[in-house]
Amino acid sequence: MCDNFSTNSHLNIIMRNMRVVFITFIFVLVTISMIVPKTVEATRAFFVFGDSLVDNGNNNYLPTTARADSPPYGVDYMPTRRPSGRFSNGFNLPDLIGQHIGLSEPTLPYLSNELTGQKLLVGANFASAGIGILNDTGIQFVEILRMFQQFSMFEQYKERLSGEVGEVEASRIVNGALVLITLGGNDFVNNYFLTPFSPRSRQFNVPQFCTYIISHYQNILMRLFELGARRVLVTGAGPLGCVPAQLATRSLNGECVNEIQQAAQFFNQLLFQLIKDLNTQLGSDVFIVADAYQMNMNFITNPQSFGFVTSKIACCGQGRFNGVGLCTALSNLCPNRDVYAFWDPFHPTQRALEFIVRDIFNGTSEFMSPMNLSTIMAMDTSI
Known part of the structure; x- marks a missing residue:
C-alpha cells in the first residue's frame, strides 16, 4: 500500500x-x-517605372508643374478620398495590378519617407509624371525623374534592400519581382506633337521618330534586365489621338486625331517586334507587352457596352470635351466617375483602368504577347 x-x-x-x-x-x-517584429508576408515584389499613368506620388516631392496632389484628384481613392499624387480619381494602373498579384498595400513612391524597413520588401514605385523615353521630353515640367534618374534610384533601393535582408536575399527579391514600365506617350503629346513645328518634328518624320525612340527604348529595357529584372510588363502607347485634350485642341467634331493615332500605332508595331527580338536574344520571355491601344479603343469606340455614357468628355476639366487645361478645384466635375472613360484630359478613370487590367491578366493574344499576365504568374509559381 x-x-x-x-x-x-x-x-x-x-x-x-x-x-x-x-x-x-x-x-x-x-x-x-x-x-x-512581424515581417511582411512573402509575396512577389512589384517595381514600377514610367510616367503619369503609373506615378504613385513621386512628383509630390519635386518642384514641378506635373503634379496631382490637389483636389479633386483622389476623390474616389480609398480609404482617404484625398489626392495622393496619382493622376486618377481613385486607384491607378499599378494599384490595380498590385491588388491582382496579392500585394496587401500599394507600392510606395521611392521618394516617400515611409519607404523604409520591411516595406522595402513590397517593392517601390519610381515613376514620374511628364517623362518620356527621351530626356528632352517634358522639359516644360522642369524637374521630373527621367529614366536614368529612376534607374539610379533603383540602384539605391537595391543597396537599401541589401542592408535590410542581405545581398543574396535582395537579389532573389529583385529577380523574382514583377516590373511594370509605361513609357512613350509623352514623347508624342509632350514632345513631337506639342507644337506645330516642334524641334523633333523638324528633325524627323513620324516613322523616323518612332524608329529613333524605339532604339532608345531598347537601351532602357536592356538596362532594366542588367539591373536584375526578369519579368517586365511593358505597356504600349494608348490611342493618344482620342484623349479629350487632343479632341479639344485638334478635332473638329470629336473624332480621334488621325495623325497622332497613326503615330501611336506605328510605335506599337515597332515595340511589339522589339519585345519579340529581345526575348529571343535573351532566350526567355523576360518582357511581356500589353496592347494598351486596342484595350482602350474597345471602350472608346463602344463606351455604352462598358457602362460609360461617354468616352470623349473628361470627368474633370474645362472647355471643349473638358479637355482644356488642368483638372483643378475650379474645373467641371462629373458626379459619377464610373460612367466616364476619362478622368481628366489625358488619363482614364479608375473604372476604365479596371477593364484594362482585366485584359492584362486574362486577355488573349489580341491584347497580350507572348502571353497574358495570369499565365506568366502561374508559370512562375510552378518553378
Whole structure:
C-alpha cells in the first residue's frame, strides 16, 4: 500500500512538473511572438517605372508643374478620398495590378519617407509624371525623374534592400519581382506633337521618330534586365489621338486625331517586334507587352457596352470635351466617375483602368504577347 502510494505521488509530481514546463514553453513562445517584429508576408515584389499613368506620388516631392496632389484628384481613392499624387480619381494602373498579384498595400513612391524597413520588401514605385523615353521630353515640367534618374534610384533601393535582408536575399527579391514600365506617350503629346513645328518634328518624320525612340527604348529595357529584372510588363502607347485634350485642341467634331493615332500605332508595331527580338536574344520571355491601344479603343469606340455614357468628355476639366487645361478645384466635375472613360484630359478613370487590367491578366493574344499576365504568374509559381 505504502509503495503504491509513494509511486502515485511521484507520478503526480512528475505530471505536474511536465504541465509547468509545457505551460512555461507556451508562455515563452507567445512572449517571443509579441516581441519579435512581424515581417511582411512573402509575396512577389512589384517595381514600377514610367510616367503619369503609373506615378504613385513621386512628383509630390519635386518642384514641378506635373503634379496631382490637389483636389479633386483622389476623390474616389480609398480609404482617404484625398489626392495622393496619382493622376486618377481613385486607384491607378499599378494599384490595380498590385491588388491582382496579392500585394496587401500599394507600392510606395521611392521618394516617400515611409519607404523604409520591411516595406522595402513590397517593392517601390519610381515613376514620374511628364517623362518620356527621351530626356528632352517634358522639359516644360522642369524637374521630373527621367529614366536614368529612376534607374539610379533603383540602384539605391537595391543597396537599401541589401542592408535590410542581405545581398543574396535582395537579389532573389529583385529577380523574382514583377516590373511594370509605361513609357512613350509623352514623347508624342509632350514632345513631337506639342507644337506645330516642334524641334523633333523638324528633325524627323513620324516613322523616323518612332524608329529613333524605339532604339532608345531598347537601351532602357536592356538596362532594366542588367539591373536584375526578369519579368517586365511593358505597356504600349494608348490611342493618344482620342484623349479629350487632343479632341479639344485638334478635332473638329470629336473624332480621334488621325495623325497622332497613326503615330501611336506605328510605335506599337515597332515595340511589339522589339519585345519579340529581345526575348529571343535573351532566350526567355523576360518582357511581356500589353496592347494598351486596342484595350482602350474597345471602350472608346463602344463606351455604352462598358457602362460609360461617354468616352470623349473628361470627368474633370474645362472647355471643349473638358479637355482644356488642368483638372483643378475650379474645373467641371462629373458626379459619377464610373460612367466616364476619362478622368481628366489625358488619363482614364479608375473604372476604365479596371477593364484594362482585366485584359492584362486574362486577355488573349489580341491584347497580350507572348502571353497574358495570369499565365506568366502561374508559370512562375510552378518553378
